[in-house]
Each structure stands twice: as structure tokens, then as C-alpha cells.
Amino acid sequence: MSLHTPVKDVIQVILMGLDSAGKSTILARLLTGQVMETSPTIGFNVGTLDLDKKTSLTLWDVGGQKHMRPKWRLYLDDCEALVFVVDSSDQSRMAEAKAALKKILGEEKLQGVPLMVLANKKDLPNCMNIREVSNQLELPSYTDRHWEIQACSAVKGLGLQQAFISVSKMIKKPII
Template sequence: MGKAFSRLFKKSKDIRVLMLGLDAAGKTSLLYRIKLKETVPSIPTVGFSVETIHFQNLTFTIWDVGGQDKIRNLWRHYYVGTQVLVYVIDSSDRERLEESKQQLYRVLNDPEMREPILLVYANKCDLPGAMSVEEIANHLGLQQLVNRKWNISQSCAITGQGVNEGLSWLANQLTAAKKSMKNTSNNNNTKKSTTTTTATQQPVAEPVRT
């Protein structure tokens, strides 16, 4: 997983983030809470929104794609080059949790999405009856994702609760991947500099005396 993610990280200085989830999960509100640090009235995203943000010396380009049923088949067009998947769940909506799980695994099982790390935001944690992160993680079966780095963070797009905690975890993973990639590169360069090739010298024939 580490080597695979390092390859993704190496492709661009900016981190390509794909933000997905069911409609009404609060993706766009969460996106602008991250970018503007305030609540922005939003309407359901038809198509996509894209924003660039800076966090802990990292630059993220976040693609927020609409979650309505009729456009979910378009999600796959945004997979290529994705380094991070942010999946947003309405933690107060128990009735659609199974649907959200099905859509999540449809994304994760796509060949283009087997390497990105996963950050799940259990959004709308301020609403009555909101599920805990433990309950959501268990229902989603996140513990089974043994070959993928993942985290789940409670969040509220209105107040900002939990948003930075999720981003901090993400930044730590990315920084570690970058450091690992740099160390690997340095080790390879060291090996190259210490490797010598010995040429075989052919004996020079003595001149024949007559």
C-alpha cells in the first residue's frame, strides 16, 4: 500500500481529492466549510464543484461530485489520478446507511480506486439520533479494509466540528508518504554512488623480436 500510494503522490505536487457520497449527505457544505471556514448555503450539486485549498503546507484540489442516483454512474469519470477519497455520510440517516455502504464499495472495488487512501466524514453529527463513528465504521465494515489506509471522523459542516481532525489525519498520511518516497529515492541514489564497475584489462602483447 505504501509503495502504491507513493507512486500516486509522485505524479503531482497537488493532492487530487475526490469527494463522494449520497445526495444530501452535506458534501458541498463540508467542502466550503473546509475552504472558507464558514457555513455557505448550498443547493444539491448537479455535476461537480472543484476547489483548491491549502492545509499544513499541502495543496488539495477537491472534486465534489453530485450524489443523486441518476448521476452516480458518472463518478467513474473522476477516478483517474485520485489520491484521496473523501466519502461523506449523513450520520443521522439510518435508513440510507446500507445504500451508502453499497455505493462506497462500488467505488472502492473499481480498479482505478484501489490505491487512494480513504477518509470518511460522519457528517451532521449535531443532529438528534446521529450515529457514532464506531457504529458507522462497524456497519461499513471499515476494519476489513486491511490493504487500505482509512479513517473515519465525526463532522458537522455547520459548526466545523471534526473537520480539521479529519484533515490533520489526512495530512499526516500524505506527509509520511512523501517522506517515505524521499527516503527511498535517497537510498537508491546512495546505492548507485557506491556501486563500481571494474573493467577487465586485456594483456598487451609484447612485440616480437627478430
């Protein structure tokens, strides 16, 4: 009788979004369970999230400042899902977020790659609900891929685990 350890699926997931959307806070919260003081990401942060005994997600948190966005495409090799984070309490930047999302989804390497939009900061007053965020980003127009939107709060830890379980399931779904 031979004992062998089952091989874990390691899935590459990229977190993108405008600066100050909460990507690094989300990554830190998922990996440590803590809220950590973050500063603007120059380059990227990376960590592995174990969803279950068979599935791990390697999460790449890529800086979102305006000067970093042209470099986003350099992080797309082997990307199996895109998690786009928006600050749902900042309506003034939704048009900028929509343009950034549209540009990155136009990259050939992301053709058919599932999209999870995290409407972060749902714990703040005057935040938009997921329908408003979805409409602002024109998510229904993305008919070439699976996509979902999830309200979350990185600071409170709300909605994060569910969102990444959904990401894992979307990756395994065949494209229609």
C-alpha cells in the same frame, strides 16, 4: 545566491457520498469558513484547501444523486485520497451508502488509495457514533488500504480541519 519558491504538493482528493450527506457544505465551510446555502450538486464543485506552506488539497465534490453515481468513476484520474461523506443522523440510508462505497472502492483507479469517512451531522440528535457508522459501512473489511473515520459537523465546522490533515498524512504513508 538564488531565491526559489518551494514547490507546493497539490494533492487531488475526491469527496463522494450519497446526496444530502453534506459534501458541498463541507467544501464551502473549508474554503470560506462560512455555512452557505447549497443545492444538489449536478456534476461537481472544486476548490483548493491550503493545509500548510507545503501542502494544498484540490477537493473535488462530486454530486451524489442516484443518477450521478455511475459517473463517479469518471472523476478518479489522479485521485490520491477518497473522502466518503455519510449523514450519520440518517440510519435508513446506511445500506445504500455501504453499497455505493463498496462499488466505488472496487474501481481499479482507487486500488490502494486511502479512504477517509466523514460521519457528518454529528451535531444532530440521534446521530450514530463513529463505531456504529464504521460497522454499518463494514470499514474493517477494507484491509487493502489505509482508512480512518472522523465524526464532523459541516454546519458547525467541527472535525473538518483535523480530518483533512489526516488525509494528507495517510497519502504520505506507504501501503502496508
